[in-house]
Amino acid sequence: MRIFHIQNTSVTESAALGALTAGGPLAQGYLWVACAREEFETQLAQIQAMLLAQGGNALLDLHISDLLNQQLPSHYDFTSQYDLLVFRRLAAASSAISGTSADGTRVTAKGGPPILRRIDTSPVGFAVFDRVLLTVHPADCAAREAYAARLLQAASAESRAAGTRLPASPADLMLRIVNQMVDGYLALRRELTHQFDHWQAELLNPKTRFNNWSRVLDARLALHQLDEICEEQRTSIQDWIEAIKTWPDAKDRTEAREQELLQVRSRDVLEHIERVVHHVRRLEQSAETAVQMHFNAQSHRTNEIMRTLTALTAIFLPLNLIAGIFGMNFEFIPLLHIQNGFWWAMGGMAVISVGLALFFWRKRYIARADH
Numbered sequence: 001m002r003i004f005h006i007q008n009t010s011v012t013e014s015a016a017l018g019a020l021t022a023g024g025p026l027a028q029g030y031l032w033v034a035c036a037r038e039e040f041e042t043q044l045a046q047i048q049a050m051l052l053a054q055g056g057n058a059l060l061d062l063h064i065s066d067l068l069n070q071q072l073p074s075h076y077d078f079t080s081q082y083d084l085l086v087f088r089r090l091a092a093a094s095s096a097i098s099g100t101s102a103d104g105t106r107v108t109a110k111g112g113p114p115i116l117r118r119i120d121t122s123p124v125g126f127a128v129f130d131r132v133l134l135t136v137h138p139a140d141c142a143a144r145e146a147y148a149a150r151l152l153q154a155a156s157a158e159s160r161a162a163g164t165r166l167p168a169s170p171a172d173l174m175l176r177i178v179n180q181m182v183d184g185y186l187a188l189r190r191e192l193t194h195q196f197d198h199w200q201a202e203l204l205n206p207k208t209r210f211n212n213w214s215r216v217l218d219a220r221l222a223l224h225q226l227d228e229i230c231e232e233q234r235t236s237i238q239d240w241i242e243a244i245k246t247w248p249d250a251k252d253r254t255e256a257r258e259q260e261l262l263q264v265r266s267r268d269v270l271e272h273i274e275r276v277v278h279h280v281r282r283l284e285q286s287a288e289t290a291v292q293m294h295f296n297a298q299s300h301r302t303n304e305i306m307r308t309l310t311a312l313t314a315i316f317l318p319l320n321l322i323a324g325i326f327g328m329n330f331e332f333i334p335l336l337h338i339q340n341g342f343w344w345a346m347g348g349m350a351v352i353s354v355g356l357a358l359f360f361w362r363k364r365y366i367a368r369a370d371h
Helices: 017-022 036-041 044-055 061-068 141-155 157-161 170-188 190-206 213-245 253-326 341-364
Strands: 002-006 010-013 030-036 075-078 083-088 123-128 132-137
Touching: 010 190, 017 044, 017 190, 030 036, 030 044, 030 170, 030 341, 036 044, 036 075, 036 132, 044 132, 061 083, 061 123, 075 253, 083 170, 132 141, 132 170, 132 213, 141 170, 141 213, 170 190, 170 253, 190 253, 253 341
Parallel strands: 030 132
Antiparallel strands: 002 010, 002 030, 075 083, 083 123, 123 132
16 A cells, blocks of 8 residues: 655655544645555555545445446446546556456456457546545556656656646546556557557468467457447546536636646546547457458459469360360261371360460450469
């Protein structure tokens, strides 16, 4: 568990959860309590006591179940005291072979190219109070560690001199973490696109025989699941944006500006999610197109082969007719008893075959296909 006390110009980290319970509400700033799912379950009583002391209210039992559920889809809910957002991440899994993360969470995308098998879709829970942000992560959540390091760096003197601003509220901090989680998938976009391009080239290569259709089905199912997850993410953020619009009017200009910045940042997160949705759907369409192009190419090759075989059959058909005529069991057949009859027949057959071959060549019935 990592606990951060965030103020206007400073960030301090502490692991003393009991001190926050006994010390009463903070005079300034707010708290970010980031814990793994196992820690949240084992220390639930202490966390509830801390939320009562700092946030004025504890989590409802239903929301606790949501935060502990490892298969819950992305969604948004709220009470009069706090907001709850469950957001499924799209991150690289720590165990690509087994398809599970460090805390035993099932990795949804298991098939297709290796990059799809490494995408972990474990949920991350956010409970947003006025003075506390509680986040429940998987045990191997790199997004928590990455943003914690970024937060501590932003509080340094050099970052403040460069104009770096700390999150102004728990809601602002939540949106920044969600935005980093979404951008984490965007960082995988180049590798995912590269692997799909390589896979499509393998499908369309005329010199190879592609038989691993189970991989095609796994990839299509995995991309379809990613599309559903992204749609759930977009719906949850849209619900959050609509909830912000129902907040009470700001008391002063500073609070009004903070609410406006929250709406802008929320729309920015939504735009990033839509980019992910667009990319996933484009990959899904590319996979479907590659399959169709593969079968079209195979059909085209079959037609080319059948056309060549038909032309060759048409060339030899009159030759078979001539050979059949001279093979009839009659006593008197023209050219049969002539000394040069054999060579006359062979010459005629050669002229017919060459003439038909030239005719079919000009008609492009016999031509080498360009691959």
